[in-house]
Amino acid sequence: MALEGRADSERRTEVELTADHNFTLAAGRLGLSADQQLLLRTPFREVKVAVPVQMDDGTLRVFAGYRVQHSGARGPAKGGIRFHTDVSIGEMHALAEIMTWKTALVDVPFGGAKGGIACDPSKLSLAEQERLTRRYVSRIHRFIGPFRDIPAPDVNTNEQVMAWILDEYSSRHGYSPACVTSKPVELGGIRGRSTATGTGIGMVLAEHLKARGRSIRGARVAIQGFGNVGANAAAFIEQHGGEIIAVADVNGGILSSGSRPLRVPDLIEHVRLTGSVVGFPGAMSIDNDELLALPCDVLIPAALENALTESSAGEVRASVIVEGANLPTTAGADRILRSRGIDVIPDLLANAGGVVASYFEWTQNLQQTQWPRQKVNRKLQSYLVRAYRSVRKIAEARDMSFREAAWLIAIERVARAESLRGALSTVKERNR
Ligand SMILES: NC(=O)C1=CN([C@@H]2O[C@H](COP(=O)(O)OP(=O)(O)OC[C@H]3O[C@@H](n4cnc5c(N)ncnc54)[C@H](OP(=O)(O)O)[C@@H]3O)[C@@H](O)[C@H]2O)C=CC1
Numbered sequence: 001m002a003l004e005g006r007a008d009s010e011r012r013t014e015v016e017l018t019a020d021h022n023f024t025l026a027a028g029r030l031g032l033s034a035d036q037q038l039l040l041r042t043p044f045r046e047v048k049v050a051v052p053v054q055m056d057d058g059t060l061r062v063f064a065g066y067r068v069q070h071s072g073a074r075g076p077a078k079g080g081i082r083f084h085t086d087v088s089i090g091e092m093h094a095l096a097e098i099m100t101w102k103t104a105l106v107d108v109p110f111g112g113a114k115g116g117i118a119c120d121p122s123k124l125s126l127a128e129q130e131r132l133t134r135r136y137v138s139r140i141h142r143f144i145g146p147f148r149d150i151p152a153p154d155v156n157t158n159e160q161v162m163a164w165i166l167d168e169y170s171s172r173h174g175y176s177p178a179c180v181t182s183k184p185v186e187l188g189g190i191r192g193r194s195t196a197t198g199t200g201i202g203m204v205l206a207e208h209l210k211a212r213g214r215s216i217r218g219a220r221v222a223i224q225g226f227g228n229v230g231a232n233a234a235a236f237i238e239q240h241g242g243e244i245i246a247v248a249d250v251n252g253g254i255l256s257s258g259s260r261p262l263r264v265p266d267l268i269e270h271v272r273l274t275g276s277v278v279g280f281p282g283a284m285s286i287d288n289d290e291l292l293a294l295p296c297d298v299l300i301p302a303a304l305e306n307a308l309t310e311s312s313a314g315e316v317r318a319s320v321i322v323e324g325a326n327l328p329t330t331a332g333a334d335r336i337l338r339s340r341g342i343d344v345i346p347d348l349l350a351n352a353g354g355v356v357a358s359y360f361e362w363t364q365n366l367q368q369t370q371w372p373r374q375k376v377n378r379k380l381q382s383y384l385v386r387a388y389r390s391v392r393k394i395a396e397a398r399d400m401s402f403r404e405a406a407w408l409i410a411i412e413r414v415a416r417a418e419s420l421r422g423a424l425s426t427v428k429e430r431n432r
């Protein structure tokens with residue numbers, strides 16, 4: 001598929017190829033024409049900005065900042081902001097596109113976006129991170145806003161970064177709590193958003209196991225990534241009787257020794273004190289490859305993209321994979337997992353709890369009300385269970401994977417929105 005202005009020789013990143021594969025399969029099933037596919041995939045807007053920052057030692061560094069708005073057909077663009085050395089325009093394209101399909105699948109009135117700054121935040125002081133965030137917002141503020149594009153956290157960003165975004169944006173546009181989500185509660189954040197992605201993973205897993213006649217209780221779970229998503233998924237699973245047997249972060253992994261699972265609150269405290277899961281008392285050291293190949297019931301990749309590749313997919317011994325990260329499974333790995341009969345709950349569905357809670361926060365801010373945490377969790381569950389059931393129904397009725405079914409539902413919704421707004425001719429009725 002040719003995108004104007006993008007040289008064919010320009011290499012697409014692995015994540016873009018994964019998104020290509022997933023889109024093409026579902027679009028083929030929907031019978032979308034080449035023109036329709038081109039329209040649906042081409043990002044609406046992509047911004048690259050220079051972000052000059054004065055460092056604590058007085059030197060100047062200029063970082064590359066990005067914001068890609070893939071689609072606004074169903075509402076303002078929505079998606080996180082990532083600070084990581086690997087941030088690139090290709091990665092942002094794929095992650096922004098994922099947000100479009102995710103918001104459509106769970107039926108919240110948003111489009112998709114993703115942004116980031118290519119940097120290593122572990123080497124920046126808090127003051128440098130604040131200046132970096134503020135300067136980035138000063139360069140992109142014209143393109144974001146409560147009805148345009150609403151950022152949220154992603155890898156290596158958190159409530160504090162969202163508070164700086166709120167402050168910087170509001171200093172230019174007037175106080176605007178709905179311009180960003182996952183803010184501190186004191187600034188209009190909603191209770192339960194900071195845990196919602198991990199909690200949502202647990203809710204979707206519980207629903208899936210129930211559908212398979214099983215339960216979280218007693219399920220043995222391994223998790224790659226122990227940040228916001230991984231740690232909160234672990235906490236939910238433990239609270240519901242599951243056993244966290246292994247976790248890993250960028251430094252390496254740990255495996256519970258003997259029959260006792262890892263105790264999640266102690267592990268969270270260990271990470272707070274030491275910065276890593278490594279060295280957790282009483283656990284054995286393993287590496288990330290070993291974690292992916294552990295004998296367990298459920299594997300949750302909750303770190304970065306491309307965790308499961310053609311070389312690691314054949315080694316997986318879990319019967320269920322729940323994609324906490326975005327695009328953690330390459331196209332080749334996905335084929336292998338399917339042929340091996342492993343259930344894969346795709347990212348669009350599995351990690352959508354974060355953006356659903358962000359939607360609640362946005363509505364709370366627009367209405368100037370406050371939601372209690374119980375209401376957030378109740379509504380979160382109902383959105384996720386509804387989405388899960390619609391995916392399972394299509395997957396079973398049409399003999400397709402959960403991933404294909406999720407993309408199919410999402411693409412059809414966005415295509416219909418584009419069509420109603422005049423950009424696309426209607427998707428064929430026979431595919432509804
Ligand atoms: N935050 C959110 O609400 C949402 C996040 N996601 C996705 O979930 C994933 C995780 O995000 P989030 O938890 O917010 O990010 P965090 O920055 O909070 O945590 C990332 C975790 O992944 C670990 N990690 C990073 N690189 C590797 C690696 N190469 N191997 C093993 N572990 C690694 C980090 O280790 P260390 O701390 O040692 O660097 C950390 O434990 C991302 O794919 C993100 O896009 C999806 C939906 C919503």
Ligand SMILES: O=C(O)CCC(=O)C(=O)O
Nearest residue numbers: 078079080152354355358
């Ligand atoms: O909460 C949000 O708006 C976006 C979360 C996100 O970036 C994601 O789901 O990948």
